[in-house]
Every structure is written in C-alpha cells, then in structure tokens.
Amino acid sequence: MMGFASYHNHSVWSDGGDTLEAMLAACAAAGLDEAGLSDHYGFYPGPPQDWSMRRDRLPDYLATLGSLRGSYGPLQVRVGLEVDYFPETFEETREALSGVEADYLIGSVHFVGDFPVDAASSWWEALSRERIDEVWRTYFALIRAMAATRFFDFVGHLDLPKKYGYRPDADMSGEIMATLDALSAAGMAMEINTAGRHLPAGEVYPDPWILAEARRREVPILINADAHRAAHVTRSFDIAAGLAHAAGYTHLARYRRRERTAVPLP
Template sequence: MRFDLHTHHSRCGHAEGDIEDYIRAALEAGMDVIGISDHSPYFAHAEDHPNPRVAMPRSEFAAYVEEVLRLKEKYRGRIEVLLGVESDFFPEYADIYRKAYEPYPFDYIIGSVHFTRGVSIFNKNRWKGLSMERKIEEKVHYYEMIALSAESGMFQILGHIDAMKGNYPDFSDIPAAEAIDDALKTIAKCGVAIEVNTSGGTKLCGGWYPSDDILERACHFGVDVTFGSDSHRPGRIAEDWDRVRTRLKEIGFKEWVFFRRKERIAVPL
C-alpha cells in the first residue's frame, strides 16, 4: 500500500498545478492513496485573503473541499483520494479553526506549527544575534507548541516537526533533547502520527523532516509515522518513498499509518 498524504496546489499561491494534476501524478507514481492537504486559510484574520502567497482565501475553502470530494468520486476504483488540509496551529485561535473544520468530512488534518512568537519558522533571520541560551529557549518553545498541537485534539498528523532547520541547518545542533522527548511522549500519548516529510530536500538543510535521531526516539516512545512529500509541484509526488520506507524499517518501525475518515489505518512496512 503506497500513499502520500501531504500535497498542495495552486490555491495556496505558491504551488504549481491544480488538484487533479497531483492525482494524475500519483497514479503515474504507482500510489494507491493520495491525500490532498492544501494550506488552510487564515480563519482568525479579519481579511478574507491576507497572505495570497501563503494560503487560500477563507471564501475559497468550501470550494476546495467540494473539488476534492468530486475528484474522490471521479477516481474511485483507480486511486483512493483522501480529503485533508494542512492547518496552521495558533493556540489562541484553536477554537476558531476547530469550528471552521467541523462541517466538512475530512479524512485527516495535518497540524503544522509554521509560526512561533509571530515569526515564520523558515525565517533564518530570526536567529541573528541570539546567544545560545536564547536559541535554546526558542527551540524549546517550538517543541512546546508542537506538544500543544498534539494535545489540541484537532489533528491526526503533525507536520514536519523539525522544519525550523529548513533554512537554518544549525537548528539541529541546538541542544533541546528533553523538550523534544517531552513532545514525542505527548504525541504518543495523544495517539497522533508524525509525518516523514521529504520536502526538506528543497530547503537549505537538504534532508527529511524529522531527522533520523528524532525518528529513532519517536520509535522508542511508540509514535506512529506516516509519509508526506509536501509536494508543491506534481513531479515531487512520492519523492523518496522507497528510501523512507527502507530507513524506517532500519530504525525499527514495523508499520506506518494513514487515515480514512479520521480512523487510523496501519500498513506494514
């Protein structure tokens, strides 16, 4: 069973192609399951479309869901299309986001921390001039946010849980093992999966999210894993799928998971 649960398309303003392009690419790549999970609108913002290069307008969200459901039926019997969304996690707005998702039949929701203290995790300038003590504080805060996202009950999957290294590879060397372990224990307790996200290869860090050492600790703590290419162009669908599967088996995982109607489906590795 081959699946890819993390994909984007043109609605978010920074990806190529429409939803059907990704479904066709998944068929060509031999996928059995393809999840559509574009960036959530900024539901708590006063404006309908405050960041056109980041996420879809709030007014477009229902149309997004309708399109995925239509394509789910169109491709039934050829490939399973899952309705997902990659949701930002802002603790102060969690109830707003939760209510926005309630009317729709999502198969899964990916919860991703993209901002901490109001700054993008991909903004490498946020680290300039910080002492090691302050860097540790920022990394610990990031993992506290990830733990909160698991505890929110909103998500089946947590996205790219060390993506702060994306444009700042030295992030991985900032010591915060206890905070990472605490987050992983919380994730395991809450029954949420983490993704192996292969889009890190498109960033300065040049590797998957999360790193092998985090995956090893996730395995130790009994955290479920899934796969997401985080494709922003159809050609990246299923990128490194076989390599990820092999690596997970080497680490000690016996299975990985996907979600249908928010129910966990385990697939042997």
C-alpha cells in the same frame, strides 16, 4: 511506489504550483494506492497569509477535491488540509473545521509568535544564538500544546526549525522527547516529510534519532513529500522507507474520514 500513499501535497488552492487534478494524476501515475491534497488553511493572528487559501474558499475546496474521488482508476483520493496551529486562534479553527468532510487534518506550526519559522533564511540570519535556541524551544512547546488539543491527525514536519540549517546550541533532546511523549499520549501520528532533503536542512524531517524515539513510543508514521509540484509527490520515498525500517517501523498510517488504519511498510 506500490504500497505507499502521499498525503501532504499542495496545489494552486494554496501555495502549490499545479492543480488538484495534476497532483492526483501524478500520484496515480506513480502507482500509489492512495493520495490526498492538504492545502494550507489557518486563522492567522496577524495579517492573512497569501500562501494559505482564503477561508471563504474552504467549502469549495472540499467539494472540488471530494468530487475527484474515483476519477483516477484504482487511486483512492483523500481529502485533507494542512492546518496552522496557533493557541490564540485554536477555538476559531476548531469551530470552522468541526463537521467538515475531511479524511485527515495535518497539524503544523509555522510561526513561533510572529517569527515565521520556514519563510526565509534571512529571518534566521538576523537572530542571536540565544534567540535561535529560544525559537526551537518555543516551537516544540507549541507542538505539545497542539497535541494536547487532540484535534489533529498527524504532525507536519516535526523538526521544521532545521529547515535553513540554523541548529540550536542548546541540547534540545529533552524538549523533543517530551514532545514525542505528548504525541503518544494524544494518539497523534507524525510524518516523515521528505521535503527537508531538498532544502538547506539536507535531510528529511525528523532526524533519524527522533524517528527511533518515536518508534519506542509507538507513534504511528506516514511518509509524505510536502509536494508543491506534481513532479515531487513521491520524492525520496525510497529513502524515507529505508529510514522507517531502520527505526524499527513495520507499518504506515492511513486515514479515511479521520479514522486511522495501518498498512505494512513497503
């Protein structure tokens, strides 16, 4: 796995199953150059979510993860967070995170209003066809609003609503291309997130055609696993690299203290 980094990973600090140390040790053992953790953090307009770290634990998380820099031989350790975007609480989020010593912030949308996009397929099963289309449409509008804040470094799992296989009836290509335009205008990157391959969606996020359209707009990409277990930190990276090459990508983005650089795509 030389030439790869793995930035979207969760530990027991949020909803992962392994410690920070175990996740990083797995990244080092896989031969990665760089790795980071990105435990969940967010201001939920509704009740607090138990899969996200308690907000008062943030300083401790950042300090603990930061203290592991240099502990895994040549592996460069990066400090990240996966941050929920909600229009209602964005200002609080920005305030809480201004000045934190993070290397990157992943911006993710997991809720459309109070509908949890990726919580369980039963939520989707209960929706009408019209409502499914509406969730997809609103989801991408939220991603565009998030990009417009220019606060986050890259988008997590761009087409997350496909997670349980509930594809829209309506044609979403216009919504999706407008979303890629918004990412490009904001200078925001996105990830190929391989977790989707191992879920009912059956393929990485995003779809290959979206990746090709992103490439046309020069939206930088990363390859990430969204691992919640140490065994998964580089899962399906070979497949993701093949898709990135097929879309015309030649480089992958890296981050250090919120500054983006590019390295050749292995």
